[in-house]
Amino acid sequence: MRGILAIVGGGASGLCAAVRAAESGRFSRVIVLERGPRVGRKLLATGNGRCNLTNRYASPENYRCRTGRHPEFVRPALEAFNVGRVLSFFESLGIVPLEEEDGKIYPRSLQAASVLDVLRFRAEELGVELCCDQEVTGIRPAAEGFVLLTAQGKLRAERVLLAAGGAASPKLGGTDSGCRLLEELGHSITPLLPSIVQLKTELTTIRPLTGIKVDGIVTLTGGDTPVSQTGEILFTDYGISGPPVMQVSCQATRLLEAGGKPVISLDLASEYTKEELFLLLKARAAARPEVLLENFLVGMFHKRVGQTALKAAGIAPLSRKAGSLAPNELNALVSQLKSWKLPVTGTMGLLNAQVTAGGAELSEFDPNTLESRLIPGLYACGEVLDIDGDCGGYNLQWAWSSAMLAIESMI
Ligand SMILES: Cc1cc2nc3c(=O)[nH]c(=O)nc-3n(C[C@H](O)[C@H](O)[C@H](O)COP(=O)(O)OP(=O)(O)OC[C@H]3O[C@@H](n4cnc5c(N)ncnc54)[C@H](O)[C@@H]3O)c2cc1C
DSSP: OOOEEEEEOOSHHHHHHHHHHHHHTOSSEEEEEOSSSSSOHHHHHHHHHTOOOEETTOOGGGEEOTTOSOOGGGHHHHHHTOHHHHHHHHHHHTOOEEEOGGGEEEETTOOHHHHHHHHHHHHHHTTOEEEOSOOEEEEEEETTEEEEEETTEEEEESEEEEOOOOSSOGGGTOOSHHHHHHHHTTOOBOOOEEESOOEEEOOTTTGGGTTOEEEEEEEEESSSSOEEEEEEEEEOSSEEESHHHHHHHHHHHHHHHTTOOOEEEEESOTTSOHHHHHHHHHHHHHHOTTSBGGGTTBTTBOHHHHHHHHHHTTOOOTTSBGGGOOHHHHHHHHHHHHOEEEEEEEEOHHHHOSEEEOOBOGGGBOTTTOBBSSSTTEEEOGGGBSOEEOSSSHHHHHHHHHHHHHHHHHO
């Protein structure tokens, strides 16, 4: 007899799983229990509302787990349900993919709402029961399946898929509720940390730059190997943000957690070597020796960035003239612009993070099926597992691939 599949969580992975399960015809009913008033709230906010739904180059190297290494755990899901299969699935629902820089793939409409809509439409068409405002507060193994507890009562299910996501961005529904449910069932949970998050840094040298955006290279040091990312950096009143900062933040979080001392180095003149920049600035000072230092870098850097860099390099007062710059001062200025050091003091936390690092301990799930090794019939997918991916569509790819693998192994 066909039984009931209960999916805990109506986010990216839960909705994808629901559609796949209903399409298979394996279950008598597919029920999604969602604690929020609507399904897919986080999905709507992805990619700045455009939904970077996958990345052409997704591979296990783009993912981390508690130990920080590329987890082999993701390989079976990513191989069985690779980017091509995920795109075919979404194309079958009506999404026309649009590839942008660095392999990032969006719906052609550039609306995250489209991705949520097509999943919802198909789920409804297939008779999936989407039950909102139904927080699952307990999962009890029972004869021939499970009993799920919600404020509305009890639900019996043959199989349970935990797709409850992570604790990042509570304003968008992020919660550790899924981890707590697993913990009650005897599963281990690795510490939940923010990933893809803004960084707090020492502010002494950058305080005047709040609100300014510049292009540059962000390098994080303090770990075994430095990691670098290029892109737009935003200076803020707590530190720095912007895509390259978010990219290296996962390593920074882990270093901080381990008691390390991560340092960010900003290269704001990456098109020049140090020697080239030195010669360029020297020639600039020689060409216009009467220019006040406060205006010396105008036209080459944002005015405030130039002035702040001069001060941070110990060059004062700015009412001096460019012609007075000594070679050691030019060297100090070059170092400031090419490797502006910002010790990392913290992160903006799970409250502001896009993704949760940590979660359900991977050794307690079979990577080939995503079934619990402790509780047969219980499966998990998406961010509730201790997997976090790089910024750029990789986290949603994991949500889709893991949801599809979990359902495939049930049918
Ligand atoms: C602002 C922002 C932008 C992002 N942009 C991108 C992007 O462009 N590309 C990308 O790849 N990733 C992006 N991410 C990350 C991506 O959204 C997540 O990795 C992905 O949504 C995880 O899917 P999931 O199904 O595991 O969890 P979620 O999508 O978070 O869904 C989990 C659902 O479970 C529900 N739930 C939790 N506990 C219970 C319970 N006990 N009972 C019932 N329901 C429960 C929650 O309310 C939630 O709806 C972004 C994240 C944020 C916050």
